[in-house]
Amino acid sequence: MHDKTLAELARGLAAGDFSSRELTTSLLERIKRLDPVLNSFITVTDEQALKEADAADALRHKGEAGILSGLPLAYKDIFCTEGVRTSAGSKMLDNFIAPYNATVVEKLKHAGTVSLGKTNMDEFAMGSSNENSWYGPVKNPWNPTLVPGGSSGGSAAAVAAGFVPAALGTDTGGSIRQPAAFCGITGLKPTYGRVSRYGMIAYASSLDQAGPMARTAEDCAMLMNAMAGHDTRDSTSVSRNVPDYTQGLDKPLNGLKIGLPVEYFGEGLAPEVETAVREAVRVYESLGAQVIEVSLPHTSMAIPAYYVIAPAEASSNLSRYDGVRFGHRCDDPADLEDLYKRTRAEGFGDEVKRRILIGTHTLSEGFFDAYYRKAQQVRRLIRQDFLDAFARVDVLMGPAAPTTAFELGAKADPVQMYLQDIYTIAINLAGIPGISVPAGLVDNRPVGLQILGPHFGEAHLLNVAHVYQQATDWHQRRPEIKE
Amino acid sequence: MAIEHANVLRAAHLARLGVSDAQAERYVDDLSRILEMVDRLSEIDTEGVAPLSHPLDATQPLRADEAIETDRRDTFQGIAPATADGLYLVPRVVE
Numbered sequence: 001m002h003d004k005t006l007a008e009l010a011r012g013l014a015a016g017d018f019s020s021r022e023l024t025t026s027l028l029e030r031i032k033r034l035d036p037v038l039n040s041f042i043t044v045t046d047e048q049a050l051k052e053a054d055a056a057d058a059l060r061h062k063g064e065a066g067i068l069s070g071l072p073l074a075y076k077d078i079f080c081t082e083g084v085r086t087s088a089g090s091k092m093l094d095n096f097i098a099p100y101n102a103t104v105v106e107k108l109k110h111a112g113t114v115s116l117g118k119t120n121m122d123e124f125a126m127g128s129s130n131e132n133s134w135y136g137p138v139k140n141p142w143n144p145t146l147v148p149g150g151s152s153g154g155s156a157a158a159v160a161a162g163f164v165p166a167a168l169g170t171d172t173g174g175s176i177r178q179p180a181a182f183c184g185i186t187g188l189k190p191t192y193g194r195v196s197r198y199g200m201i202a203y204a205s206s207l208d209q210a211g212p213m214a215r216t217a218e219d220c221a222m223l224m225n226a227m228a229g230h231d232t233r234d235s236t237s238v239s240r241n242v243p244d245y246t247q248g249l250d251k252p253l254n255g256l257k258i259g260l261p262v263e264y265f266g267e268g269l270a271p272e273v274e275t276a277v278r279e280a281v282r283v284y285e286s287l288g289a290q291v292i293e294v295s296l297p298h299t300s301m302a303i304p305a306y307y308v309i310a311p312a313e314a315s316s317n318l319s320r321y322d323g324v325r326f327g328h329r330c331d332d333p334a335d336l337e338d339l340y341k342r343t344r345a346e347g348f349g350d351e352v353k354r355r356i357l358i359g360t361h362t363l364s365e366g367f368f369d370a371y372y373r374k375a376q377q378v379r380r381l382i383r384q385d386f387l388d389a390f391a392r393v394d395v396l397m398g399p400a401a402p403t404t405a406f407e408l409g410a411k412a413d414p415v416q417m418y419l420q421d422i423y424t425i426a427i428n429l430a431g432i433p434g435i436s437v438p439a440g441l442v443d444n445r446p447v448g449l450q451i452l453g454p455h456f457g458e459a460h461l462l463n464v465a466h467v468y469q470q471a472t473d474w475h476q477r478r479p480e481i482k483e
Numbered sequence: 484m485a486i487e488h489a490n491v492l493r494a495a496h497l498a499r500l501g502v503s504d505a506q507a508e509r510y511v512d513d514l515s516r517i518l519e520m521v522d523r524l525s526e527i528d529t530e531g532v533a534p535l536s537h538p539l540d541a542t543q544p545l546r547a548d549e550a551i552e553t554d555r556r557d558t559f560q561g562i563a564p565a566t567a568d569g570l571y572l573v574p575r576v577v578e
Contacts, residue, residue, distance in 0.1 A: 193538075232551075301527060303520065304522075305524060307520065307521050315498060323564060329565070333573075333574050336573055341499050345501030357494045358518070361493075364497060370525075375521075379534075415517060428538075455539065
């Protein structure tokens with residue numbers, strides 16, 4: 001059962017081939033046996049999972065099951081889950097038992113899904129390799145000496161390893177798409193505002209967005225149907241009709257106009273990744289698509305702009321961790337200032353501290369105009385690049401990451417690590433949706449093809465990804481995990 | 484713009500983040516390299532470009548000022564490090 005897609009499992013449950021309890025038990029057993037190798041979960045909620053599975057089976061028995069009833073999934077440990085530790089991969093929140101559910105958790109629970117637990121991640125979603133977790137790094141299921149990508153590395157690894165058919169991730173600068181690429185799964189970052197951020201621990205609020213990670217585009221579409229929509233508790237969630245994402249997945253791609261941004265095929269791109277991505281584009285041509293070259297002239301400014309905007313927002317968002325209301329508190333504080341300073345020095349890891357310091361510095365008196373204001377102006381130019389491109393083409397395609405998964409410990413220099421996100425980060429600045437789909441294996445390391453669309457174009461992206469997955473089998477490849 | 488030791492200590496204080504002198508020295512190095520990368524922004528002419536703070540250019544929606552949440556003080560204080568009589572406890576601020 002562990003290598004089936006969400007859609008296949010839904011059909012199996014509906015046909016009575018197995019119960020949700022049987023499915024859940026089998027996956028929990030697999031997690032117990034193999035996750036010590038990968039470290040993809042921070043918390044496994046077995047008892048609660050079995051209760052939810054039984055409830056789903058009971059509903060099905062009464063003929064009241066929905067499409068997602070009884071299907072297991074996992075949440076990145078950034079989504080608040082009532083009564084369950086929600087750590088954000090940080091020592092700061094190691095003792096934090098969330099007192100409420102995030103809106104997406106509530107919606108998926110209401111749809112009848114079964115949560116198997118909370119997945120590992122870079123601390124507060126800051127990282128591209130999952131090496132910044134207080135709970136230790138996650139290993140790539142394709143090869144445990146490699147990183148799974150980040151920051152949603154635990155979710156990506158758990159899906160690739162067959163622990164869950166799907167998991168939720170969040171994407172602030174590539175944190176769904178890059179780990180999806182590194183682990184050989186499908187991951188969608190929706191348009192900013194498409195999915196509620198309520199109850200999702202904030203990193204950079206103008207960039208953060210939750211999305212599904214699964215084996216196929218069809219599975220992502222099933223989850224998006226439950227996840228998307230306006231939420232009065234998130235004022236940045238958009239009040240706009242939610243389409244049925246599973247409708248139109250098969251629509252033929254005749255006449256589809258694909259743009260290849262020249263800047264996404266330049267210096268720094270590993271030749272084997274370029275070869276795989278260009279091969280995927282040829283598959284699209286054989287399906288009737290037209291390919292033209294386009295330019296996103298401000299591409300090289302995306303990482304500099306992001307490393308002003310994201311740390312600035314993070315320094316503000318993370319000021320709430322003060323040792324007073326919840327989370328870690330230092331021992332025997334001498335006074336209030338000592339309480340704040342030591343609590344935060346002890347609770348945060350290195351990368352989080354770097355970003356708090358950068359954000360505080362760039363927002364401080366005398367530096368604001370040169371950094372923050374400038375970065376926001378450049379952000380508008382970056383978004384305009386995409387708007388101009390989408391006036392000419394339907395979708396953009398390119399690599400999700402410049403290389404395949406790298407070795408653990410290979411990128412000790414923070415700036416080198418930041419450059420990993422060269423092809424993903426501009427998408428968050430522009431607020432558009434993007435999906436990574438498996439498009440090759442090089443030396444047993446997956447390659448991700450990234451497909452980008454205009455704001456609220458995720459239904460079309462899922463269609464474009466799904467038709468590719470009907471024509472190729474990269475998404476069906478599974479790693480072999482040794483105990 | 485390079486970052487100096489004093490800038491790091493100032494940012495650390497503003498962020499209420501305990502950083503020792505020796506740690507600050509290491510951050511000077513890391514943060515300088517990050518800011519050097521960020522400084523490339525100055526290559527772009529942004530004269531007359533309006534800053535973009537929300538990717539959809541949306542403005543803050545308003546709602547009626549009505550209480551929609553129930554009182555869950557006990558639940559929320561149940562996860563606090565120190566409370567008494569419904570109050571959060573911190574070290575004495577006023578002698």
